[in-house]
Amino acid sequence: MTRLINPTRRAVLKGGVTLGAAAVLQSPFINHAWAQDVSYDGGVFDADGAVLNIGEWGGGWEEFVRGALTDQFEQDFNCRINWDSSFPWFPKFVTRGPQDPAYDMANWNLPELTQTNQAGDYFLSVEEIVANVPNAANCWDFAFASGAGVTWAYMPYVYAFRTDRGDPVTGFRDFWQSRFAGKRGTYHTENGLMHAFFMATAQEFGDDQYDMEAAFQALEEAMPMQISEFTFNMLSLLERGEVDIAVHIEGEALSLKRRGVPIDVWQWNSRPIITQTKTISRYSDPMQKRLAFALMNRTLSPEFLNAFGDEFMWRPTNSEATITAALAEEGVQNTPDAVNDFWVPDWNFFVENKLEISDRLNEIFGL
Template sequence: MPISRRRLLTASALAPLAAPALGRLTGGAHADDAPLVVNTYGGRWGTFWRDQLLPKLQPIVGRPVRLEIGLGSAWAAAFRAAGKANPPFPCLMTNERYAVSLRAEGYFAPLTTAQVPNLAQVAEVARYKDDMSVTGMISPFGIVYRTDMVKTPPKSWRELWNPAYKGQIGFYSVDNSAAIMMVMLAGKLFGKGEQDIERGVAKIAELKPFPQAAFSGQLSPMLAQGQVSIAPLDYGEAYALKKKGVPIGMVVPEDGVLMYDQSFNIAAASPQKDLAARYLDFILSPEIQLMLAKEFYVAPVNKTVKLPDELKEAIPVSGDALSSILRFDWAFAAANQPQISKLWSASI
């Protein structure tokens, strides 16, 4: 899921509610009656967790719950600094691009439906091999365009390479996971497969010139101001523009939908694994999945959730349509991030 920088600027206001900072996190409170620490992002995210989720969660876990406000890179660093035997908190929520390496290094334990009963109701696209993790939040994204500037919108990712769209496209910078996905998608569409990053970057370069945005909160204004007329963007962000009166159309690409994700991982060595499992089951429950959908326009991963009609425009990919979401090899992406960045810098 995308985290807009503007949403994070208010994180400091939540500091008194958060768990200790990185240096203190590495201690990992392990007393039997220690509070449960759960992580989330700043700004609107932290407010929602504090005001809406924690009051419902605390009776379930039977103890106080504290928030650890931060970002994926800092949380990954905290886990490595603490070591496998002393995780800073028992359940890590983060983008898969950060979780995949920690998982490969043995930080996390497999999940079971005995521990997490709602896991049995999770859509296939959100499940992992051997249930080593689960995607608890999916923010689908596709092609977004200005209806007043684009007469014939593309129906697929492949059609972005139509010369008619030259100079109209906005894009993410290589530091954003969306750009990494687009590189691997281009390798799949035009090369030997998603691991053909040389071909993928070369095809992205063919779309130049285009402005690059570090995050969705930078790309949205480009669309709103007419600086670009087409862009890959998460549907929730696009819907927010539409609610403000911007003439926006959303395409569900015929060749697959991409997603921002939040994977949930239980620390193997945590003495609070049972509490972490209760928290994760809580997140996957129909009630909380619907709350998350209403607040963040994310697609529910629990198959029993029926999306209300008023959310269907904001979340055009949900339910059975989640099968159209493309998943990528993030272990490969993490290992090859330096090479992707080098190729990107050289040609884009």
Template sequence: MQKQGLSRRSVLKTGVAAAGVSLFNINHAWSQDVAYDGEVFDAGGHVLNVAEWGGYWQETQNRLLLDRFQKEFNCKIQYDSTFPWFPKFVANGPERPPVAICNWNLPEMFKTHQAGDYFLDVEEIKANVPNTAKLWDFALRTGIGVTWAFSRYCYAYRTDAAGGAPTGFRDFWKPEFAGRRGTYITSNTLQMMFFMASSWAFGSSETDFDAGYQAMRDAMPMKISDFTGNMATLLERGEIDIAVQSDAEALLQKEKGVPVDLYYWDEYKGILTQTKTISRYADPMSKKLAFALLNRTLEADYQTAFADEFWMRPSNRDAVIPEKMAALGVVNSADATDGLHIPDWQTYLDHEIDIVETVNEIFGS
């Protein structure tokens, strides 16, 4: 669920640029404004196209949210789990969105936003989704999507590792961890964030990419994983001693008794988000249903139930942290969300081709 699809050089330099020129500022009658007040309504069997992760995630969404939503609103959910979403949006164009509501990690969401006028902005969403008033401020900071769940970035490390417990971000590079480090392929959001955090830690800012390249070289050799679950397995088997990780995965391992602990990147509070957009040019009934579904997604009870399944933190101020997470120190408070950082994805994406090619070359050396 945390992998991100990156476009090829030709797509980024030609197809997306062309889409951005030809598809902005569209004003079609079928995209007329609709209003939603938070109440249940009869959609008359309308089909709502949504895009979100598949597998157990989809099963859980059906059980906790979507089955009930379909019954109460008299609609049918058409669920697309065939990620990535970016090519589908660009292929269709803004006036024919493939889905009305879509769940994203941030890099691909911003990439799609760059390509055309695809999404409602946050102010338009706030006017039609009452539960946005109950969110922590960071949840609306992207300007185009609403963050409803998130994980903190951290290092997961074995408690029996020779390098001991890290006490700072740069401890990943301690000599004692040489040959025992783990990170991700360049299409994974965790590696993107790790690269920017490394650029910040060893350079002048998170966009000092030359410093990031050198940091990647200095950390080699590393185990390169494609997703967080595989990284957790490498850590549990003792094939690595320290890994870039989301706290959702690391807390789950800790709760299961695996000899691991967490070091949070408190110097650089990046977050791995689950963020939903609403398509600007969805037909009116789809748009109204999308408002309603997002509103339900932002309810405190749903976010608590979701956290209990996936160990992700809620963005609703009133959501209760499940007991098993609270026992490991997770809280839902203003202090806990203070300083959470949305990085400069625009600059990253502007340099995406060079970053991917350079870092892949480093990983392959």
């Protein structure tokens, strides 16, 4: 898990990606522009005003990333970034199909990325990206777990709990303790945090992450729970004392602690992580694909990752980046030992069973 990916060691990646690339080369559409070889070595080039279409989060996220990354990128490469924040991306990709991609580059959480990747040959493989993105060579192995993109930032899933309500949380099953009855918080079935919580619950109470019945039973026993749509709503419930323990992610929950709210976090012992992962569309035109390689390279640079971590408290996947001071104060490190046991749940399994899982959870939640 802790080895660094090197372009000369591409054989360690999934063997199936080579078959996908070969299928493209044998396609009857070989004369189309996207069939041309594209490579990138890390330098600056003149894109002659080309437009790079990206799918990326909006709001304060967009404002920061533009100022810290893409505004300068547009100047350096003589290009324009067409930024679309109207999530979700999945229906846009499948409506247009692989050969007319909705975006040249998109930023994802893994459940929707996995769903889209299962639906068709939309994205370059990890192997192809690593060969053309120099900064990817310094990323931890788990940055490539999706097989279809590169994870550039991540956070552990945690319990956020109020420290003025008794003993600290020290185990995954503490969520079910009687002292938290009616004061537990989790999310609607479309939220990725609920998906990760479901698989972690299956692993804790069943044989493994695939033991759906064990998870359903455990979550029934946890009711009644406060069900939120988004993490920022859950922060409000914690701050007001309407929940005493909640499923959450590290950086956002610690932001409450830094504001003086009596909150702390406990990282689940199975150590799953929520990720930000960027893909590059296989059938984008050559100039857009080359620009996407360049933007991916700058996204993975320690300079950007350090600034992003300082702003939002996400951890970097580049081994040469630093941990923001706020997380370092909590004992967080960016070392081989620190990242060795992180777990990326099997999102292929979840996507294949999502309808059944969602229906059962909606029954349990009374939704």
